[in-house]
Amino acid sequence: MTTSSATVRPDRRAELAAGLALVEARIADACTEAGRDRAEVTMIAVTKTYPASDVVALAGLGVTDMGENRDQEAAGKATEVSAAGVHPCWHFIGQLQRNKARSVVRYADVVHSVDSVRLARALATAAADRERPLAALLQVSIDGDPARGGALPGSAEPDVGLGPVAEAVAGAPALRLAGLMAVAPLGWEPERAFSRLAEVAEEFRAVHPGATALSAGMSGDLEFAIRYGATHVRVGSALLGMRPTLR
Numbered sequence: 179m180t181t182s183s184a185t186v187r188p189d190r191r192a193e194l195a196a197g198l199a200l201v202e203a204r205i206a207d208a209c210t211e212a213g214r215d216r217a218e219v220t221m222i223a224v225t226k227t228y229p230a231s232d233v234v235a236l237a238g239l240g241v242t243d244m245g246e247n248r249d250q251e252a253a254g255k256a257t258e259v260s261a262a263g264v265h266p267c268w269h270f271i272g273q274l275q276r277n278k279a280r281s282v283v284r285y286a287d288v289v290h291s292v293d294s295v296r297l298a299r300a301l302a303t304a305a306a307d308r309e310r311p312l313a314a315l316l317q318v319s320i321d322g323d324p325a326r327g328g329a330l331p332g333s334a335e336p337d338v339g340l341g342p343v344a345e346a347v348a349g350a351p352a353l354r355l356a357g358l359m360a361v362a363p364l365g366w367e368p369e370r371a372f373s374r375l376a377e378v379a380e381e382f383r384a385v386h387p388g389a390t391a392l393s394a395g396m397s398g399d400l401e402f403a404i405r406y407g408a409t410h411v412r413v414g415s416a417l418l419g420m421r422p423t424l425r
């Protein structure tokens with residue numbers, strides 16, 4: 179018998195179960211502290227650099243949502259996982275080049291990193307043949323530094339202003355404007371970053387009331403993100419272990 183790359187080893191399964199228990203406890207505590215219902219927060223397991231077998235194991239432990247940040251890695255992994263009979267909700271969370279849009283829409287259910295009108299248009303074209311619209315979160319720049327990616331709140335810049343990007347997504351039948359996403363900028367206290375993000379999200383929902391998702395918080399700062407309204411936390415290393423390279 180051949181062993182597929184999606185075969186789960188019992189020792190790894192136990193390791194992941196232990197990581198999951200710790201992360202679950204952190205999320206539950208943070209919800210209690212914030213006076214929020216645990217059901218308001220979806221945990222996305224960020225499986226980048228880890229094999230398809232880890233996705234299968236996490237799904238077996240009850241994790242429904244998986245995140246990846248590079249198309250080259252994610253496309254093959256999603257195919258392997260699907261071949262193993264496992265069908266998680268896939269979130270694409272990394273910087274996305276327009277020429278990868280066609281590939282990403284084949285497996286992703288949600289894209290968290292829409293940060294330009296040009297990318298929104300590329301995704302809309304690529305997603306035209308999908309049965310269901312692709313859920314799109316707009317990545318926002320918290321510190322306003324355009325070099326690091328993210329649409330700019332309060333800017334009318336035609337390609338990367340948050341308003342124009344939102345209009346491009348909202349006007350595309352193949353896309354559904356689901357909400358906002360952000361990463362705390364390097365050197366910022368998470369408290370300051372996520373309280374700023376909460377302000378941006380509140381103003382955004384006044385214009386786009388259906389865009390209720392807020393993707394924020396990773397292994398190191400998920401408590402702060404939940405305090406400031408995150409509906410999706412993206413957890414990699416605290417769940418799966420430290421990745422060999424910083425990515």
Ligand SMILES: *Cc1c(COP(=O)(O)O)cnc(C)c1O
Nearest residue numbers: 224247271396397412413414415
């Ligand atoms: C890798 C990654 C994460 C997860 O980071 P951890 O610190 O390992 O939890 C979250 N969001 C994005 C955009 C990522 O690229």
